[in-house]
Each structure stands twice: as C-alpha cells, then as structure tokens.
Amino acid sequence: MNAVRIGLYVILTITGVILTLLILMHKGKGGGLSDMFGGGMTASLGSSSVAERNLSRFTVVIGLIWFTSVVGIGLIDRFDG
Numbered sequence: 001m002n003a004v005r006i007g008l009y010v011i012l013t014i015t016g017v018i019l020t021l022l023i024l025m026h027k028g029k030g031g032g033l034s035d036m037f038g039g040g041m042t043a044s045l046g047s048s049s050v051a052e053r054n055l056s057r058f059t060v061v062i063g064l065i066w067f068t069s070v071v072g073i074g075l076i077d078r079f080d081g
Helices: 002-025 050-079
Strands: none
Touching (some): 002 050
C-alpha cells in the first residue's frame, strides 16, 4: 500500500500545481475584486472563445483527478490501520 500512497501523493502534487496554473490562466469574468480596481474594463460581453471553453474543460478534468487522489489517500489512510 505504500507504493499506491506514494503514487497518489505524487499525482496530488502534480495536479495541484497544474490546477493552480490553469485557474490563473482563466480570464476574469468581472464582479470581483478585480472590478474594484479597474480590472473589469476588458471583460467581453459575448460567449467565451473555443480556447476558453477548452481551458475550462481541462481544468475540470484535472480537478476531478485531484479530487479522486485526495479521496484515494483518505481511503487508504482510513483502512490501512
């Protein structure tokens, strides 16, 4: 079980870093703190582009992998006693 746990920790670390970078790459939608300081001026009113939709899909997939590894680590820790 130690090899599985180490593998899940590696997956968790890698997906955590990738998820952070993907979230930072998203375009601001406005209405948050960025609008208070003038950052919402360039927000588009139309639908998102293909690249933005693909970025959103990729972010969701990486987020699901991250969540699954967290649940897996929790289950191993719970039942490995």
